[in-house]
Amino acid sequence: xxxxxxxxxxxxxxxxxxxxxxxxxxxxxxxxxxxxxxxxxxxxxxxxxxxxxxxxxxxxxxxxxxxxxxxxxxxxxxxxxxxxxxxxxxxxxxxxxxxxxxxxxxxxxxxxxxxxxxxxxxxxxxxxxxxxxxxxxxxxxxxxxxxxxxxxxxxxxxxxxxxxxxxxxxxxxxxxxxxxxxxxxxxxxxxxxxxxxxxxxxxxxxxxxxxxxxxxxxxxxxxxxxxxxxxxxxxxxxxxxxxxxxxxxxxxxxxxxxxxxxxxxxxxxxxxxxxxxxxxxxxxxxxxxxxxxxxxxxxxxxxxxxxxxxxxxxxxxxxxxxxxxxxxxxxxxxxxxxxxxxxxxxxxxxxxxxxxxxxxxxxxxxxxxxxxxxxxxxxxxxxxxxxxxxxxxxxxxxxxxxxxxxxxxxxxxxxxxx
Amino acid sequence: xxxxxxxxxxxxxxxxxxxxxxxxxxxxxxxxxxxxxxxxxxxxxxxxxxxxxxxxxxxxxxxxxxxxxxxxxxxxxxxxxxxxxxxxxxxxxxxxxxxxxxxxxxxxxxxxxxxxxxxxxxxxxxxxxxxxxxxxxxxxxxxxxxxxxx
Numbered sequence: 259x260x261x262x263x264x265x266x267x268x269x270x271x272x273x274x275x276x277x278x279x280x281x282x283x284x285x286x287x288x289x290x291x292x293x294x295x296x297x298x299x300x301x302x303x304x305x306x307x308x309x310x311x312x313x314x315x316x317x318x319x320x321x322x323x324x325x326x327x328x329x330x331x332x333x334x335x336x337x338x339x340x341x342x343x344x345x346x347x348x349x350x351x352x353x354x355x356x357x358x359x360x361x362x363x364x365x366x367x368x369x370x371x372x373x374x375x376x377x378x379x380x381x382x383x384x385x386x387x388x389x390x391x392x393x394x395x396x397x398x399x400x401x402x403x404x405x406x407x408x409x410x411x412x413x414x415x416x417x418x419x420x421x422x423x424x425x426x427x428x429x430x431x432x433x434x435x436x437x438x439x440x441x442x443x444x445x446x447x448x449x450x451x452x453x454x455x456x457x458x459x460x461x462x463x464x465x466x467x468x469x470x471x472x473x474x475x476x477x478x479x480x481x482x483x484x485x486x487x488x489x490x491x492x493x494x495x496x497x498x499x500x501x502x503x504x505x506x507x508x509x510x511x512x513x514x515x516x517x518x519x520x521x522x523x524x525x526x527x528x529x530x531x532x533x534x535x536x537x538x539x540x541x542x543x544x545x546x547x548x549x550x551x552x553x554x555x556x557x558x559x560x561x562x563x564x565x566x567x568x569x570x571x572x573x574x575x576x577x578x579x580x581x582x583x584x585x586x587x588x589x590x591x592x593x594x595x596x597x598x599x600x601x602x603x604x605x606x607x608x609x610x611x612x613x614x615x616x617x618x619x620x621x622x623x624x625x626x627x628x629x630x631x632x633x634x635x636x637x638x639x640x641x642x643x644x645x646x647x648x649x650x651x652x653x654x655x656x657x658x659x660x661x662x663x664x665x666x667x668x669x670x671x672x673x674x675x676x
Numbered sequence: 677x678x679x680x681x682x683x684x685x686x687x688x689x690x691x692x693x694x695x696x697x698x699x700x701x702x703x704x705x706x707x708x709x710x711x712x713x714x715x716x717x718x719x720x721x722x723x724x725x726x727x728x729x730x731x732x733x734x735x736x737x738x739x740x741x742x743x744x745x746x747x748x749x750x751x752x753x754x755x756x757x758x759x760x761x762x763x764x765x766x767x768x769x770x771x772x773x774x775x776x777x778x779x780x781x782x783x784x785x786x787x788x789x790x791x792x793x794x795x796x797x798x799x800x801x802x803x804x805x806x807x808x809x810x811x812x813x814x815x816x817x818x819x820x821x822x823x824x825x826x
Contacts, residue, residue, distance in 0.1 A: 645716025
């Protein structure tokens with residue numbers, strides 16, 4: 259049964275946000291005499307001290323290449339690296355470390371699937387099905403594949419609230435569809451897509467499903483086995499970990515049958531000039547020296563989030579989302595873009611008086627960091643007939659006082675530009 | 677005064693709210709569209725020439741306060757100028773806006789375009805301030821197509 263954020267929110271589990279904020283050194287920054295109000299978590303989240311410590315500890319006490327040396331440091335580094343893989347797996351509900359491929363991020367994870375699974379399963383005349391609210395990173399890799407193979411990219415439309423048109427989805431799914439690749443949470447609108455339903459319908463047609471989990475992973479508990487998805491991609495830096503680090507989860511059965519993507523060291527069993535035997539999972543997909551400190555830091559971020567509890571985080575953020583949605587609607591001329599029933603803590607909006615760029619500039623002056631632009635989701639902007647939005651994306655350390663500061667700054671925007 | 681408030685000079689805010697020469701020009705000699713794909717700013721510049729003199733210049737479209745007011749002020753400055761004079765003004769404006777934030781402004785050269793000197797503090801906004809100018813420059817040189825900042 260799918261977990262609904264609104265159900266979790268009914269629970270009483272709340273976070274001690276005051277104590278949590280002390281874990282994030284950057285939150286002490288002051289801009290133009292105002293404390294930093296960081297509401298651009300959808301772009302990247304801030305880093306707790308324990309994650310920084312993990313990186314420092316790796317370089318101070320563990321630095322060595324993994325999977326290679328017989329010496330102590332290499333073995334210690336390999337141990338920590340593989341422990342991090344187990345943690346990342348556990349965090350999304352797989353007990354199998356071989357199903358956790360380390361990547362540079364969500365983008366690389368999706369490209370891996372498009373290039374490895376896609377190139378062996380998608381042929382001329384076949385179809386790849388995505389949605390209207392994908393990030394460019396879940397559009398372009400499929401476009402490139404379709405162009406190469408003579409296949410077609412099909413797009414599930416969305417309604418005015420920013421919800422997937424599920425009837426259209428069922429109509430678009432057919433015997434030529436080779437993969438469905440959709441976002442779990444829209445980065446531009448905050449919509450939580452009904453992935454259980456999508457997976458059920460796609461699987462009944464024998465089509466595998468990839469989920470872009472970049473925006474979902476920091477906001478809610480994820481269990482890929484419960485969901486039944488075939489691939490799940492996410493980035494460490496949106497869940498309080500480091501940049502340049504991500505994960506592709508794939509069902510072992512599928513990953514096993516997929517050809518390697520990049521060639522190099524670590525992904526081989528043996529090499530001669532005549533023939534190379536590839537390594538087993540997950541190493542088959544990890545050519546070259548990996549981002550060791552990134553993996554270990556991701557593991558530390560998982561530890562941190564598990565200590566706080568993803569249910570408690572989801573509950574806190576949902577309450578904040580409800581509060582912010584109500585407060586923002588009182589700003590004259592403000593329209594929220596993306597009003598799905600099920601939403602993560604992402605609020606996109608437009609203001610009659612000012613362009614998102616000007617809003618972002620004035621908010622910055624007040625120490626408030628938001629995103630202004632098309633959010634790498636230009637088709638979504640076109641769908642709503644707007645060039646850009648201002649986006650406040652919330653995290654576990656945000657407070658009602660920060661929402662109040664945002665609202666006050668928006669009143670000032672109206673005063674300056676009105 | 678913070679540099680952000682300096683960026684949004686009163687005159688800029690006024691031109692943003694009440695843009696001058698805003699609208700489609702009938703039977704223009706030149707029409708050029710200017711795009712900034714990064715932020716979605718999109719303007720069309722219309723120019724009518726009388727010999728080598730700009731007899732009419734208008735614009736329409738949508739964008740941020742900096743790009744819109746810059747287009748508006750530009751039309752007021754260039755109306756009645758010769759193509760050659762417009763080129764010189766563009767050059768002076770471009771020179772000012774791409775100079776270091778603390779470089780002195782040649783007030784005689786740029787005249788009322790001086791109000792955009794605050795943009796220099798914000799490198800990402802320079803493209804906003806120059807979008808309409810680049811489109812106008814293309815128009816005067818008979819390149820009637822779309823230009824893009826990227």
